[in-house]
Structures are given as C-alpha cells and as structure tokens.
Amino acid sequence: MAMGTVAVKLAVQDVCVRFGRRxxxxxxxxxxxxxxxxxxxxxxxxxxxxxxxxxxxxxxxxGGTVCLSVADRQVPQHEVRRHIGLxxxxxxxxxxxxxxEHLQFAAQMHGVDGSIDRMRDLLTLVGLRGRGRDAVGSYxxxxxxxxxxxxxxxxxxxxxxxxxxxxNLDAEGATVVKSIVERQRGHGAVLMATNEASETSWADHxxxxxxxxx
Amino acid sequence: xxxxxxxxxxxxxxxxxxxxxxxxLNATLLFSVAGLAIVAYxxxxxxxxxxxxSALLWVVLFFAAFSGLAHVFTHEEEAGTSSLLRLTADAxxxxxxxxxFNLLLTVLIALITVPAGLVAVSASPDRPWVFAAVALSGxxxxxxxxxxxxAIIARAQGRGALFGAVGLPLLLPVLLIAVDATKNTLExxxxxxxxxxxxxxxxxxxxMVIAASWLVFPAVWEE
Numbered sequence: 001m002a003m004g005t006v007a008v009k010l011a012v013q014d015v016c017v018r019f020g021r022r023x024x025x026x027x028x029x030x031x032x033x034x035x036x037x038x039x040x041x042x043x044x045x046x047x048x049x050x051x052x053x054x055x056x057x058x059x060x061x062x063g064g065t066v067c068l069s070v071a072d073r074q075v076p077q078h079e080v081r082r083h084i085g086l087x088x089x090x091x092x093x094x095x096x097x098x099x100x101e102h103l104q105f106a107a108q109m110h111g112v113d114g115s116i117d118r119m120r121d122l123l124t125l126v127g128l129r130g131r132g133r134d135a136v137g138s139y140x141x142x143x144x145x146x147x148x149x150x151x152x153x154x155x156x157x158x159x160x161x162x163x164x165x166x167x168n169l170d171a172e173g174a175t176v177v178k179s180i181v182e183r184q185r186g187h188g189a190v191l192m193a194t195n196e197a198s199e200t201s202w203a204d205h206x207x208x209x210x211x212x213x214x
Numbered sequence: 215x216x217x218x219x220x221x222x223x224x225x226x227x228x229x230x231x232x233x234x235x236x237x238x239l240n241a242t243l244l245f246s247v248a249g250l251a252i253v254a255y256x257x258x259x260x261x262x263x264x265x266x267x268s269a270l271l272w273v274v275l276f277f278a279a280f281s282g283l284a285h286v287f288t289h290e291e292e293a294g295t296s297s298l299l300r301l302t303a304d305a306x307x308x309x310x311x312x313x314x315f316n317l318l319l320t321v322l323i324a325l326i327t328v329p330a331g332l333v334a335v336s337a338s339p340d341r342p343w344v345f346a347a348v349a350l351s352g353x354x355x356x357x358x359x360x361x362x363x364x365a366i367i368a369r370a371q372g373r374g375a376l377f378g379a380v381g382l383p384l385l386l387p388v389l390l391i392a393v394d395a396t397k398n399t400l401e402x403x404x405x406x407x408x409x410x411x412x413x414x415x416x417x418x419x420x421x422m423v424i425a426a427s428w429l430v431f432p433a434v435w436e437e
Binding site for chain 1: 230
C-alpha cells in the first residue's frame with residue numbers, strides 16, 4: 001500500500017472552545033505541515049481531545065480559525081473530513097458489524113477502493129488479519145482500537161489525527177502505531193494528543209495546553 | 215460519492231445492524247402486540263363509531279412505530295457511533311438513508327398492525343384499496359415527521375423535555391388528518407372526494423416535512 005506524498009498544512013490560529021460559561025481552552029495556535037508530527041499534551045481536562053475534534057470539524061470552535069490546505073488549496077469546511085483520518089478511543093463502532101463491513105461502509109462513503117484486497121491489506125497493517133469477518137462486539141478493546149486505525153487510514157488522509165494513539169494497545173500494537181505514524185510522515189502529516197513520553201518522542205513539536213479553567 | 219449511493223450505503227448499514235440487533239423491531243413488536251391486545255380486550259364484541267375505531271388504530275400504530283423510529287438516531291448517540299458516521303458520511307446521505315430505513319420499518323409495522331387492528335376494533339372498510347391508500351399516506355407522513363423529530367431529540371441535551379416540545383407540533387397534525395381520513399374510509403357511506411383530499415393532504419405534509427428536514431438536517435446533525 002504505497003502512498004504518494006501530499007502537500008498538507010494545518011493552521012490552527014487563536015482557537016478557543018467554550019462549553020457554556022466554562023473555557024475548555026483559550027487561544028491555541030499551532031501549525032502542522034507535510035512530513036511533520038505534532039503532539040498536543042496537557043493535564044486531564046485541558047482540552048486536548050476537544051482541540052482534535054475542532055480540527056476534524058466535529059465541533060465548532062468558539063473563536064479562532066482552523067484552516068486545512070491540501071495540495072496548496074485551502075479545503076472548504078464541508079470537505080475537511082475527506083482529508084482527515086481520526087482515531088480516538090471514544091470513537092464508537094457498530095457492535096454487530098464485522099471489521100470488513102465497517103471498512104466497506106467507510107470506503108463506500110469516502111468513494112475509495114473497497115475491494116477485498118484493500119480490506120485485507122488494511123487489516124494486515126493494523127494486525128487484524130483473519131479477524132475481518134468477526135463482529136466487532138466480540139473484539140477486545142485493543143482490537144477495536146486497531147480497527148479505528150484501519151478506518152482512519154482507508155481514504156489515505158493527508159492529515160492523520162490521533163487521540164491517545166496507543167491507548168488500550170499492547171506492545172506489539174504500540175509498534176504498529178509507531179510504524180503508521182512514520183508511514184504517514186512520508187505521506188502527509190500527523191497531529192496527536194497524548195501525555196505519554198514515548199509517544200511525544202515521535203513528534204517534531206509538542207504543544208502544551210494549560211490546565212482546565214473555570 | 216453520489217448522494218443516492220451514500221444514502222443506500224447508510225440504509226444497508228441500518229438494515230445490517232437492525233437485522234442482527236433487532237433493537238427497533240423488538241420494541242415495535244412489543245408495542246404492537248401489547249397495544250392490539252389491550253384494544254381487543256377493551257373493545258370486545260362492541261361496535262364502535264368509525265371515529266373511535268380510527269383513533270384506536272392510529273394510537274396503536276403511532277406508539278408501535280415511534281418506539282422504533284426514534285431509535286435510529288438515539289442509538290447512534292448512545293453507542294457513540296455518531297462521530298464515526300459524521301466523519302465518514304455526508305449529512306444529506308445520512309438523512310436520506312435513515313429516512314428510507316424508517317419508511318421501510320413503518321410500512322412493515324403497518325402491514326402487521328393495521329390488519330390486526332381492524333380485527334381488534336371489528337372494522338371492515340367497504341373500499342379496502344382506499345383505506346390502504348389512506349393508511350400508506352399516513353405512514354409516509356408519520357415516518358417523515360418522526361425521522362426529523364428523532365434527529366433533533368437525539369442531538370439535544372435534555373431529550374425528555376424536548377420530546378414533547380418538538381414532537382407534538384409536528385406529529386399531532388399528521389395524526390389528526392390520518393384519524394379523520396381513516397374515519398371517512400370506515401364510515402358506511404364513504405365520501406371518495408374527501409378521502410382523496412386527505413390522501414393528498416398527508417402526502418403534501420410528508421413532502422413539506424422532507425423539504426424542511428433537508429434544509430435543517432445538516433445543522434442539526436453537525437452541531
């Protein structure tokens with residue numbers, strides 16, 4: 001599954017998120033460019049996951065701008081998700097569907113190759129080969145997290161966004177994630193939220209968010 | 215990816231999960247059977263006025279259908295799968311796919327509930343095809359209204375409070391027209407012109423709700 005290189009640039013400028021009267025975080029700026037890996041760290045409640053959701057367009061920031069450029073063209077808001085792959089522990093999966101059915105559904109929705117060979121390659125990449133026909137409900141927490149990686153990569157996104165990259169994964173799973181991050185470095189860019197020293201060491205830059213404020 | 219292809223992919227996903235989990239089907243079957251049993255027990259051998267027969271039919275159909283119809287969106291939120299769906303699917307494809315699923319589910323419920331309901335209330339329409347057309351147009355209006363209500367409720371915090379506030383103004387007109395139209399078809403002397411007018415009214419209501427939902431849904435789904 002060789003992937004070409006895509007020129008990508010994510011520019012987060014003075015972004016703040018407020019839930020009701022509570023500021024989750026205020027005025028965060030960061031840039032991620034092709035070949036780059038940026039980690040966001042900070043204490044619990046500092047808004048790491050919220051920032052990633054804002055980047056993915058799953059949440060509108062209360063202020064500031066999030067701009068994604070791919071191949072030197074600014075991506076309109078409604079197209080942002082086509083260029084982003086998100087893997088997060090709280091991303092729910094359909095318990096009764098198999099891994100292959102998840103991947104086929106995602107491939108159909110993204111309009112990309114959903115062939116059996118492609119599914120097998122992705123499942124092999126994340127260490128789920130041979131388990132594609134099993135219902136996700138029978139998966140362990142770590143296996144579900146591996147499937148989230150396959151789903152995030154199915155459309156070969158320019159920007160890979162990872163929340164707690166190795167959460168619930170064993171040592172072999174962590175190695176798989178590291179290889180995915182390195183592979184993505186050659187294709188586009190990576191933004192991840194983590195407090196693990198081993199994971200921040202993969203990053204070129206670390207953006208530290210402050211503690212939660214009331 | 216085309217809109218229709220996306221909508222059918224969502225529909226297929228809904229059918230796959232429903233056929234395996236049977237969460238919506240079980241809920242609707244419970245309400246259907248319980249509702250019909252209570253009506254049959256309460257009515258007994260009595261001959262009811264057409265308006266009461268009609269109202270009882272739609273009460274059973276409404277509760278049976280709505281217990282399943284609301285499920286399509288609330289289940290996504292409760293299982294945490296809505297974010298995955300938002301990341302992969304276009305909002306309009308999601309709406310169309312879920313609407314098609316709800317239409318299929320409601321027609322299936324009506325195929326079971328309506329004939330059994332007619333037996334329970336001891337009603338026999340003189341013109342079954344006109345009655346069937348009224349029931350089908352009522353089901354269409356009910357499914358379209360329930361789909362957008364379910365979407366709004368699922369995305370809102372404090373769902374219980376919103377349920378009545380959003381659902382009542384949208385669902386009550388459908389039920390009132392449907393009860394009135396069904397009453398007409400159960401009368402000994404049905405007025406064909408009135409039946410046609412009410413069928414058109416229910417279909418027009420459904421089209422209006424679909425048009426409004428089409429405009430509103432992306433905002434409801436994304437925020």
